[in-house]
Amino acid sequence: MHRPAPTAASQFWLGVTMFLPVAVSIASYGVVWGVLAGQKGLSVLEVLLMSGLVFAGSSQFVALDSWTPGALPVISIVVATAIVNLRMLLMSATLRPLVAGLSWPKALATMFFVSDEQWAMAMAQMRKGEGSVAFMLGTGVLSWVAWVGATLLGRVLGAFIDDPVKYGLDFAFTATFLALLLGMWKGRTDLVPWLVGALAALLTASMVEGKWYIIVGGIVGSLAGALADQWRARRDA
Amino acid sequence: MTLEALITVFGMAAVTYAIRVAGLLLADRLPSDGFVAHWVKHVPGAVLAALIAPAVFAVAPGRSLAEAFLPAETIAAVAVTLVYIATRNLFAAMAGGVLAVFLARMWLGA
Numbered sequence: 001m002h003r004p005a006p007t008a009a010s011q012f013w014l015g016v017t018m019f020l021p022v023a024v025s026i027a028s029y030g031v032v033w034g035v036l037a038g039q040k041g042l043s044v045l046e047v048l049l050m051s052g053l054v055f056a057g058s059s060q061f062v063a064l065d066s067w068t069p070g071a072l073p074v075i076s077i078v079v080a081t082a083i084v085n086l087r088m089l090l091m092s093a094t095l096r097p098l099v100a101g102l103s104w105p106k107a108l109a110t111m112f113f114v115s116d117e118q119w120a121m122a123m124a125q126m127r128k129g130e131g132s133v134a135f136m137l138g139t140g141v142l143s144w145v146a147w148v149g150a151t152l153l154g155r156v157l158g159a160f161i162d163d164p165v166k167y168g169l170d171f172a173f174t175a176t177f178l179a180l181l182l183g184m185w186k187g188r189t190d191l192v193p194w195l196v197g198a199l200a201a202l203l204t205a206s207m208v209e210g211k212w213y214i215i216v217g218g219i220v221g222s223l224a225g226a227l228a229d230q231w232r233a234r235r236d237a
Numbered sequence: 238m239t240l241e242a243l244i245t246v247f248g249m250a251a252v253t254y255a256i257r258v259a260g261l262l263l264a265d266r267l268p269s270d271g272f273v274a275h276w277v278k279h280v281p282g283a284v285l286a287a288l289i290a291p292a293v294f295a296v297a298p299g300r301s302l303a304e305a306f307l308p309a310e311t312i313a314a315v316a317v318t319l320v321y322i323a324t325r326n327l328f329a330a331m332a333g334g335v336l337a338v339f340l341a342r343m344w345l346g347a
Contacts, residue, residue, distance in 0.1 A: 021328040028331065045238050046246065053250035058288065063249060072241045078248035085253045087284045090277055092260030099261070111257040120281070168339030171310065174292040175317045175334025181285040182321045182330075190282055197283030198290035205291040206305070209298055217287020218280055225279030226272050 008134040015121075015138020022117045023142050025179075026057070027150035029172040033060060034154020040067040044155055051151040055144060056115060059084040060151075061173070062211050084211050087218060091119040098122060098131050113140025120180055192228040197221020289314075309345055313338035 006014075030051070037047050042064075054060060059081040066073050066080070092114045099107040110133055118139045125131035184190070201217030293314045296305040316337035321330035 021326060024328045025331040028335075042242075043238060046242055049238075049243075050246045050249065053246065054253050056253050059249065059253065063245075069239070069242070072239075072245050074241060074245045074248065077245050078252055081249040082252040082256065085256050087280065088253070088256050089260040089263070090280045092257050093264040094260075094277065096261060096264035107261060108258050111261050112254060114257045114260070116281075116285070123281075168313075168335045168337075168342065171292075171313055171338040172331055172335050174289055174310070175313065175331045175338075176327065177285050177288050178314060178317045178334070179321045179327045179330035181282060181289065182318060183325075183327070184282050184285070190279075193279040193283040194286040197286040201287035201290045202294060202296050206296040206300065207298055213291055214284060214287050217290065218284035221283025221286060222276050222279035225283065226276035229275040229279075230272055 006130075006132070008132070011132045011134035012138040015135040015140075016142045019118070019121060019139040019142045022121070022139075023146040025172065025176045026117065026143055027146040028169070029057065029176065030147050030150025031154035031157070032169045032172060033057065033064070034151040034156075035158040035169075036061075036064050036154075037067075037151065038155045038158030040064050041069040042067065042155070044152065047151050047155045048148065051148045052144075054081070055112070055147060056081075056085050056088075057147065057173070058116075058214075080211060083215055086215060087116075088114050088119075091116075095119065095122065095136070098126060098136065099133055102133060110137065110140075113137065113144065115140075115143065116177070116180060118143055120184065124183075189225070189229060189232070193221040193225025195221075196224035309338050309341035312341045 033051075034047060037050075042050070050060060050063070062080050062084050063077050066077055092111050095111075095114065099110055102110065113136065118136060121139050122131055122136040125135055181194070197217040197220065199217075200220035201213040204213035204216040293307065293310050294305050295307050295310070313334045317330045317334035320333035321327075324330065
């Protein structure tokens with residue numbers, strides 16, 4: 001099908017439009033995070049700075065776990081943040097073709113918006129041969145506004161919500177990640193990395209405190225997937 | 238805002254942005270085919286699966302497997318899967334999951 005070359009503006013707004021449903025889920029767990037942040041003693045300014053500058057939900061949830069005003073375990077929170085966000089290393093690596101035409105400063109600035117949801121959507125567009133930087137910026141800017149706005153809203157409204165767990169809002173996070181995972185299904189080759197990753201994470205979580213299970217499950221699962229691919233290729237050769 | 242909070246937030250922001258940028262800078266050294274390429278391709282799915290699993294089964298050091306089974310979360314995870322397959326919509330699946338976990342917890346008295 002022939003179509004005129006898309007303009008940057010139309011790509012940006014396509015990104016915004018396609019990201020809207022995702023932004024709603026981001027906003028809903030952003031509100032949950034904001035409520036929890038209030039209970040942990042974070043001020044409105046602290047919420048604004050952390051959401052706006054770190055802009056990485058899972059690591060912000062992890063940071064809240066050990067947030068104790070007056071005696072903050074600074075090093076341990078920063079290290080935990082790095083571990084949880086290490087997955088973004090491989091995400092931004094796969095976005096290299098997308099920003100290939102940009103100057104270095106612009107390419108580096110674009111990377112600020114790399115996060116699970118934006119990345120998953122940009123990759124899906126790239127697989128269809130339609131990805132663009134403007135598209136990713138559209139998803140990224142909307143995501144940032146949704147995240148910062150929702151976490152602030154949660155922090156301000158927090159006083160009125162006694163217990164987020166009572167309303168099942170704590171599950172919004174897991175549900176969103178599960179739906180994102182299901183959307184990545186490409187066929188049976190995905191079965192090995194997903195199952196091995198989940199099992200390795202369960203085993204690690206049952207033995208080691210903290211969020212190590214994300215890294216261990218991610219590395220073991222993806223290695224198992226690559227080994228399975230290689231075995232399959234050799235068998236079919 | 239205290240100084241320790243400021244240092245923590247800026248530290249978190251700095252390592253996160255460094256990781257985001259490092260991936261782009263290292264991308265040239267990652268091959269586009271073969272074992273490593275397949276490995277990189279499988280990372281996101283494996284990481285998401287690893288993120289989800291312990292939230293659906295509440296495992297923790299020193300806890301037996303029987304204690305780790307969370308019926309409400311497991312039911313909700315099934316609900317998310319069914320809603321997503323039916324609608325292909327992220328928000329519908331998320332809302333369905335939250336509603337399912339809310340109802341299941343009420344029903345199970347948890």
